[in-house]
Amino acid sequence: MSQLPAGVEVLAEITPAYAEILTPEALAFIASLHRQFEGRRRELMAARDVRQKELDAGKLPDFLPETAAVRAGDWTIAPLPHDLLDRRVEITGPVERKMMINAFNSGAKSFMADFEDSNCPSWDNQLQGLINVRDAYRKTISFTSPEGKVYKLNEQIATLVLRPRGWHLTEKHIKVDGEIISGSIFDFALSFFHNIDYLVANGSATYYYLPKMESHLEARLWNDIFVAAQDALGIKQGTIKATVLIETILGAFEMDEILYELREHSSGLNAGRWDYIFSCIKKFRTNRDFCLADRARINMTVPFMRAYALLLLKTCHKRNAPAIGGMAALIPIKNDPVKNEAAMAGIRADKNRDATDGYDGGWVAHPGLVPVAMAEFDAVLGDRPNQIGKQRDDINVTAAELLDFRPEAPITEAGLRMNINVGIQYIGAWISGNGCVPIHNLMEDAATAEISRSQIWQWIRSPKGKLEDGRKVTTELFRELLADEVAQLEVAYGAKWTKQYQDAARMFDLLTTADDFVEFLTLPGYEYID
Ligand SMILES: CC(=O)SCCNC(=O)CCNC(=O)[C@H](O)C(C)(C)COP(=O)(O)OP(=O)(O)OC[C@H]1O[C@@H](n2cnc3c(N)ncnc32)[C@H](O)[C@@H]1OP(=O)(O)O
Ligand SMILES: O=CC(=O)O
Numbered sequence: 001m002s003q004l005p006a007g008v009e010v011l012a013e014i015t016p017a018y019a020e021i022l023t024p025e026a027l028a029f030i031a032s033l034h035r036q037f038e039g040r041r042r043e044l045m046a047a048r049d050v051r052q053k054e055l056d057a058g059k060l061p062d063f064l065p066e067t068a069a070v071r072a073g074d075w076t077i078a079p080l081p082h083d084l085l086d087r088r089v090e091i092t093g094p095v096e097r098k099m100m101i102n103a104f105n106s107g108a109k110s111f112m113a114d115f116e117d118s119n120c121p122s123w124d125n126q127l128q129g130l131i132n133v134r135d136a137y138r139k140t141i142s143f144t145s146p147e148g149k150v151y152k153l154n155e156q157i158a159t160l161v162l163r164p165r166g167w168h169l170t171e172k173h174i175k176v177d178g179e180i181i182s183g184s185i186f187d188f189a190l191s192f193f194h195n196i197d198y199l200v201a202n203g204s205a206t207y208y209y210l211p212k213m214e215s216h217l218e219a220r221l222w223n224d225i226f227v228a229a230q231d232a233l234g235i236k237q238g239t240i241k242a243t244v245l246i247e248t249i250l251g252a253f254e255m256d257e258i259l260y261e262l263r264e265h266s267s268g269l270n271a272g273r274w275d276y277i278f279s280c281i282k283k284f285r286t287n288r289d290f291c292l293a294d295r296a297r298i299n300m301t302v303p304f305m306r307a308y309a310l311l312l313l314k315t316c317h318k319r320n321a322p323a324i325g326g327m328a329a330l331i332p333i334k335n336d337p338v339k340n341e342a343a344m345a346g347i348r349a350d351k352n353r354d355a356t357d358g359y360d361g362g363w364v365a366h367p368g369l370v371p372v373a374m375a376e377f378d379a380v381l382g383d384r385p386n387q388i389g390k391q392r393d394d395i396n397v398t399a400a401e402l403l404d405f406r407p408e409a410p411i412t413e414a415g416l417r418m419n420i421n422v423g424i425q426y427i428g429a430w431i432s433g434n435g436c437v438p439i440h441n442l443m444e445d446a447a448t449a450e451i452s453r454s455q456i457w458q459w460i461r462s463p464k465g466k467l468e469d470g471r472k473v474t475t476e477l478f479r480e481l482l483a484d485e486v487a488q489l490e491v492a493y494g495a496k497w498t499k500q501y502q503d504a505a506r507m508f509d510l511l512t513t514a515d516d517f518v519e520f521l522t523l524p525g526y527e528y529i530d
């Protein structure tokens with residue numbers, strides 16, 4: 001294509017609609033960010049491997065001595081923009097057009113438009129998602145369903161906060177100077193390039209959620225990219241705002257430092273509980289003392305999760321930053337009022353705990369949960385937009401408390417089977433192009449599925465990986481149950497048991513039995529799409 005900037009290749013179809021996003025100017029902007037920052041991204045990914053080797057050798061994480069001055073320092077993040085002051089309920093969801101309109105209209109204060117955990121990053125999903133984001137910012141987004149139902153934005157809508165892909169993911173359809181580019185830079189660059197002028201002219205800006213970081217140096221990279229991007233487009237420094245998900249155990253030891261790195265661009269921290277659990281399993285996978293109970297037992301009140309949630313809250317408010325709670329995986333259950341009421345009670349308890357602890361808001365997965373969560377935050381916040389002023393000096397979380405990995409029991413056959421069942425169903429959906437699905441009445445996305453598959457890998461290899469009836473979890477036991485679960489799923493799915501689900505079952509076996517732990521299931525998954 002003659003229009004492409006020098007050094008840029010696009011290895012996928014550019015439809016006329018995609019061409020509106022992949023303009024030569026936008027691609028040149030991506031190329032410029034790639035050339036400035038891709039080397040550092042790769043170094044940071046290599047640093048993750050070095051850190052893993054240290055953990056494998058038995059070194060436990062701790063608060064960093066070299067950044068003690070940052071933790072002790074008296075600083076705050078820059079003031080928040082008006083449309084990020086009140087975030088008491090944030091709805092999240094993939095960037096599919098109909099769902100986006102429903103999310104904007106849901107009554108939530110913000111909408112996290114997700115290019116990450118709940119999104120399968122196929123070329124079409126990324127490009128259509130960016131088109132939807134552009135139209136949403138301009139309030140022109142609409143949709144007509146095959147049944148003829150028309151979807152349009154209400155007068156009052158949620159503020160858009162976009163979550164780009166994590167640092168580990170690439171966008172394989174674009175090369176710059178022969179190198180595949182970062183998925184994070186792709187998502188950020190295009191959302192910023194096309195929308196920032198429009199938003200600033202209308203009193204707002206592009207706001208982000210930044211996922212899966214493992215160190216403050218990774219946050220520094222984001223900050224430097226923001227500075228370069230604002231500079232390149234003549235946007236006032238500090239205009240972009242970003243909330244960092246603390247969803248890795250290593251990130252939990254660097255919360256102050258992460259806020260500090262991003263302080264001109266920060267809009268706080270979020271407790272990304274599902275990836276956090278996954279990260280604990282991943283990072284301590286070879287530690288013979290580490291072994292967690294069934295996935296269903298690991299909730300926000302177990303010791304290490306409680307410590308993490310409280311430390312996040314205290315850290316944020318000390319720095320005048322919002323603390324946003326994470327997501328209960330419960331969703332409305334149709335046609336079963338009793339089970340539905342139990343799910344709603346679970347949501348109420350989750351949001352009540354966050355609000356009374358002092359959190360400024362929390363996530364929900366479904367529009368039907370917005371009023372339930374809102375009532376809990378309203379009861380605590382009243383007319384105040386947030387409770388950032390609530391200091392929790394009474395909280396003192398130690399490294400040992402962050403690493404107090406209980407409960408270790410029970411591990412049950414039912415829990416093992418559920419991990420297999422959910423993992424295969426989720427991966428099958430993902431490689432079919434859908435990154436978020438209801439399974440057994442729970443929201444499942446890349447983060448929750450990671451827990452399912454990494455638990456089995458770890459149980460097989462840990463001396464503590466024994467079922468409550470005394471049986472050791474082994475590759476043989478796993479494969480026996482896998483065959484059984486697959487047979488049952490084949491019957492239940494019937495004609496819908498497509499090649500993607502057969503591939504998912506094979507991939508699940510590989511992920512679990514391979515000696516080398518696969519860092520993210522979306523990495524081999526990406527090979528299956530497009
Ligand atoms: C660990 C983390 O990262 S959490 C963040 C990432 N995860 C998410 O964002 C989860 C988002 N949630 C979802 O994708 C969905 O709620 C699911 C897949 C869990 C369930 O979806 P469904 O089975 O379609 O739910 P259901 O049939 O009850 O939907 C009813 C309506 O609500 C809409 N809806 C459901 N969830 C959402 C959502 N999160 N945002 C917007 N609309 C939604 C549906 O599109 C549907 O709309 P319609 O009546 O106009 O057709
Ligand atoms: O992204 C959120 C999580 O819980 O993971």
Ligand SMILES: [Mg+2]
Pocket residue numbers: 117211212245247272274275447
């Ligand atoms: Mg996550």
